[in-house]
Amino acid sequence: MPLEPWQEISRIGLKLVNGGLTNSRFGNISLREGGKIYITCTGSMLDEIASDQVVEVDLEGSCPSASSETCVHQAIYRCGDCRAVIHTHSPYSVTLSLVEEDRIVPIDSEGIAFLGAVPVVKGRFGSQELADSVSRALRFHKACVARGHGAFVTGESLLEAYTTACMVEHSSQVGYLVKVFQRNVP
Numbered sequence: 079m080p081l082e083p084w085q086e087i088s089r090i091g092l093k094l095v096n097g098g099l100t101n102s103r104f105g106n107i108s109l110r111e112g113g114k115i116y117i118t119c120t121g122s123m124l125d126e127i128a129s130d131q132v133v134e135v136d137l138e139g140s141c142p143s144a145s146s147e148t149c150v151h152q153a154i155y156r157c158g159d160c161r162a163v164i165h166t167h168s169p170y171s172v173t174l175s176l177v178e179e180d181r182i183v184p185i186d187s188e189g190i191a192f193l194g195a196v197p198v199v200k201g202r203f204g205s206q207e208l209a210d211s212v213s214r215a216l217r218f219h220k221a222c223v224a225r226g227h228g229a230f231v232t233g234e235s236l237l238e239a240y241t242t243a244c245m246v247e248h249s250s251q252v253g254y255l256v257k258v259f260q261r262n263v264p
């Protein structure tokens with residue numbers, strides 16, 4: 079039996095938190111079905127998503143109970159044809175976004191082959207500026223990182239978006255560790 083949207087979101091939320099990709103209280107997940115978006119509620123715990131913590135919203139317009147970053151998800155869906163969006167406050171991605179000029183370039187083999195450069199974009203969280211900069215970057219990339227904030231990734235499915243979210247954080251972690259290693263080893 080196919081999963082309900084909230085069940086798919088719940089399954090991925092648990093994997094994100096268990097995998098250390100984001101803290102339970104930070105980040106949001108959405109899925110598009112037809113002309114509707116199913117998105118986590120504001121303040122929901124990503125590893126404890128129940129049916130009442132996912133709300134249905136339109137591609138435009140606000141919903142008080144939806145995630146405070148719903149406008150970013152809506153802009154992404156309006157600009158492309160992806161079916162899933164994941165936003166995480168992944169620590170290594172956030173760290174590198176603060177030290178890299180305008181993009182994170184993977185140096186690990188999987189990141190080079192499957193991810194490519196990850197743009198670093200600006201905009202205060204939940205703002206129209208962030209919605210514009212993220213949706214623009216994701217037209218040509220699978221992922222981007224809002225500076226000092228977190229990653230936004232897309233996919234044809236939540237599982238695909240989850241895989242990309244894993245790659246972004248893994249590539250960022252490897253990139254960070256190599257930088258530290260090179261600095262400390264003469």
Ligand SMILES: [Zn+2]
Nearest residue numbers: 105147203228
């Ligand atoms: Zn955020």
